[in-house]
Amino acid sequence: MESFAMLANDPVTQARIDLTTALRAAARHGLNEGVCNHFSMTVPDREDLFLVNPQGLHWSEITPSDLVMADGAGNVIEGKHPVEPTAFFIHARLHDGNPRAKVVLHTHMPYATALTSIRDGRIEMCTQNAFRYWNRIAYDEAYAGVALSNEEGDRMCRALGDKDILFLRNHGVIVCGPTVAQTYDDLYYLERTALVQVLAMQTGRPLHTIDDRLAEHTAGQIAGEAQQAFLHFESLKRMLDRDEPGWRRLAA
Template sequence: MAPSATILEGQSDNNKKYGGLGKSSDGRTFSVRSYPKFETPEEERKYRKEHLAAAFRVFADHGFVEGITGHISVRDPLLPDHFWLNPISVHFAHLKTSDLVLVNPKGEVVIGERPIQPAAFAIHAELLKARPDINSAAHAHSIYGKTYSAFGCKLEMITQDSLRFYKQHTVYKNFGGIVFNRDEGIRIAQALGDNKAVILQNHGILTVGKTPDEAAWWFLALENLCQVQLLADAAAAGSGKEKIIIDDETAVYTNGQNGTSEKGWLAFQTYYDDVLIRSKGDFLL
């Protein structure tokens, strides 16, 4: 089965965003993958659901599964105040598009046969309501994100990759137990602000994006960076060496290269292709 067909012709502007290396030695111009254009909202709904299902498979591959915790959402293009979410009873490694449930603003399942997590609804409903510029949010109890959240502080800008989150992540410090109350979802949304990620103190990490691809990729990236931060902190404490913080000018420039929404979407496509090939597309059913 071929990978996701999202390579569009004539993407000269897109090529420039990725370093301008879009030509061969004999003058041919190559296209860079970009988010596809759709003829109808129904087509985009299908695409969003397929990539949401793929995101769960990728999370399973990375071990972001712990019992019934964890959830990823995507806004419905036909009913923008509704969103698709994973049900409470399906393991990420086996989730298919047909398992996804459509939830309305009241938390009622409009399409689907299984219940959802109350905490998932409380968080995602308020995030998507507060941020009309995003369509997806991702949260799981990953090991390094959960561990680093215990410190209640932001990442230090110590690597090129950390600059993806330069002035684009924050911390929610008011941990109050499992999020069953929508007021808690409102507070998390307020803490997130206009950022792409929030570290939930004593809880874990949460990321958002225009697509489930982007939200999932920022989660993967943030989880890795939490591991890097923990290792760097431990090494610094053990060796007495000081970490070198990247200066603001370099951070701004680099974030413009590796921290854009387009880059987040693009980075996920290799994971999508891998899941598609290995599963023979069974998550599309």
């Protein structure tokens, strides 16, 4: 039998480990909701396929071998579990329609979703965490029900445009990126940003926002420290190794 270290050097295996890390970390951070929502990434060297969490499993119990490999038509190419239909209609269409979206994370995480539920809810440029998202968020104002058609996924893809993050009015958020580490870091700090903003709004006092020029400058400074996302992600793996033995399981 091949050793775990040998298997982990395989790009697809590493992709499975990374996506599992994000799912389990999201459960630890309170970003999940029941067994709903989806994380996906394109399969290395196979842009026509993507990995996605299966239907019915809590994110805290998923292992790399539980992830399903699927194509854009909804066919399971590899895996023993079904996939929830909206995962195909949202994720497949985003991967297909936006080459930049190698990783697509969709959640109903509470504080960011709270902002989608209030009139004109936005991430405001009022905290340092918020500045990293300057000019990176699109807002989809047209809630159209549960995403159960390719047309709805395509509409979301158009609404995302050239941004990295999409706020879905009355629904939740989608965060896209080039790697799982960078995309999860954006997801994590997006919720932290929303949390502090909601707390500040509850005081009833006006938010103290900064101008676009300073926000852009600070966003550039934060982008220049991109290694922090990878360091954060590796620390999450170490915590899983410490607290959840067996999480890296590669076979049933």
